[in-house]
Amino acid sequence: MAANSSNGEHQSPSKSPPLPSPLRFSKFFQSNMRILVTGGAGFIGSHLVDKLMENEKNEVIVVDNYFTGSKDNLRKWIGHPRFELIRHDVTEPLLVEVDQIYHLACPASPIFYKYNPVKTIKTNVIGTLNMLGLAKRVGARILLTSTSEVYGDPLIHPQPETYWGNVNPIGVRSCYDEGKRVAETLMFDYHRQHGIEIRIARIFNTYGPRMNIDDGRVVSNFIAQALRGEPLTVQKPGTQTRSFCYVSDMVDGLIRLMEGENTGPINIGNPGEFTMLELAETVKELINPKVEINMVENTPDDPRQRKPDITKAKELLGWEPKVKLRDGLPLMEEDFRLRLGVSKEN
Ligand SMILES: NC(=O)c1ccc[n+]([C@@H]2O[C@H](COP(=O)([O-])OP(=O)(O)OC[C@H]3O[C@@H](n4cnc5c(N)ncnc54)[C@H](O)[C@@H]3O)[C@@H](O)[C@H]2O)c1
Numbered sequence: 076m077a078a079n080s081s082n083g084e085h086q087s088p089s090k091s092p093p094l095p096s097p098l099r100f101s102k103f104f105q106s107n108m109r110i111l112v113t114g115g116a117g118f119i120g121s122h123l124v125d126k127l128m129e130n131e132k133n134e135v136i137v138v139d140n141y142f143t144g145s146k147d148n149l150r151k152w153i154g155h156p157r158f159e160l161i162r163h164d165v166t167e168p169l170l171v172e173v174d175q176i177y178h179l180a181c182p183a184s185p186i187f188y189k190y191n192p193v194k195t196i197k198t199n200v201i202g203t204l205n206m207l208g209l210a211k212r213v214g215a216r217i218l219l220t221s222t223s224e225v226y227g228d229p230l231i232h233p234q235p236e237t238y239w240g241n242v243n244p245i246g247v248r249s250c251y252d253e254g255k256r257v258a259e260t261l262m263f264d265y266h267r268q269h270g271i272e273i274r275i276a277r278i279f280n281t282y283g284p285r286m287n288i289d290d291g292r293v294v295s296n297f298i299a300q301a302l303r304g305e306p307l308t309v310q311k312p313g314t315q316t317r318s319f320c321y322v323s324d325m326v327d328g329l330i331r332l333m334e335g336e337n338t339g340p341i342n343i344g345n346p347g348e349f350t351m352l353e354l355a356e357t358v359k360e361l362i363n364p365k366v367e368i369n370m371v372e373n374t375p376d377d378p379r380q381r382k383p384d385i386t387k388a389k390e391l392l393g394w395e396p397k398v399k400l401r402d403g404l405p406l407m408e409e410d411f412r413l414r415l416g417v418s419k420e421n
Pocket residue numbers: 113114115116117118119120138139140141142143144145163164165166178179180181182183184198202220221222223277278279280281282
């Protein structure tokens with residue numbers, strides 16, 4: 076498998092990729108694909124695990140430190156012969172024989188990644204180094220879930236992958252956005268220097284069932300508030316925009332990227348763009364028309380606009396999102412109602 080990107084944007088690595096584990100050639104080898112998912116007990120990770128486990132040829136190993144994830148998200152797979160769950164922090168080295176690594180481990184909600192910023196940056200830098208070291212050792216292909224936050228408060232709109240971003244290197248969000256930028260750099264350095272097969276997804280705001288109820292991100296906040304009959308907290312000015320991708324579309328895009336021939340980075344997101352006030356109005360209309368909308372203070376460096384240019388994903392992966400916001404919100408509402416114990420009649 077050629078390690079250079081077929082989109083021709085990046086130079087070829089000087090060395091060819093290391094061979095897969097010798098076990099792959101032994102007479103005992105079964106044609107299973109052994110896949111490691113770091114952060115697999117989290118929101119996107121657990122949906123990815125569900126999809127990977129649907130394929131009977133896959134064995135899935137999850138490592139997670141449960142900082143924001145939960146075993147509960149994986150309960151249907153615990154005890155399954157093709158599934159293994161390991162409590163492990165990616166800032167420590169890990170030795171497992173795998174063919175693919177989906178590297179998601181990292182707190183993603185601003186309230187969690189700002190809670191212990193030094194740990195967040197260690198997770199992004201040391202965690203990614205450890206996973207790249209593992210990929211190099213066993214010859215695995217590795218996919219990093221990077222973020223639209225690498226574009227910072229973008230001055231170009233919508234954001235194509237060629238945009239280098241507008242990021243504050245010393246702000247309260249830097250542990251996350253600069254951390255992911257270093258993680259991307261490490262991925263390309265390992266690719267060029269050691270021939271590792273890499274894939275980089277730049278994920279834009281994703282929502283869906285299993286988000287933490289008190290996660291702090293806007294969609295989960297608004298849905299939980301609407302169900303509890305509390306005012307929806309729109310952070311000022313409310314005209315800032317985001318583009319929301321339903322989690323099943325996201326998982327589909329990640330798997331296509333992993334299985335395809337392009338290193339990326341590739342934006343994976345839904346280009347439908349909404350102001351936070353529009354989102355609040357939509358949640359109010361769909362879930363609880365009685366709730367108020369309250370304007371509250373914002374946090375520093377909040378990006379004013381965000382919308383993915385997904386031309387590359389369409390052309391190179393044949394991918395585009397299918398689920399519209401108005402169709403995805405009720406699916407998430409259903410899950411939140413169950414977990415909050417709020418029935419439809421209330
Ligand atoms: N959801 C989004 O909108 C979004 C957008 C852009 C990028 N991403 C990226 O996607 C990935 C998953 O995000 P999510 O929304 O599912 O978040 P999440 O918080 O639900 O999941 C992250 C998982 O990583 C685990 N984790 C955190 N630090 C770890 C460490 N040091 N060692 C091992 N495990 C650790 C957490 O316990 C959790 O299970 C993250 O890398 C995030 O940066 C998400």
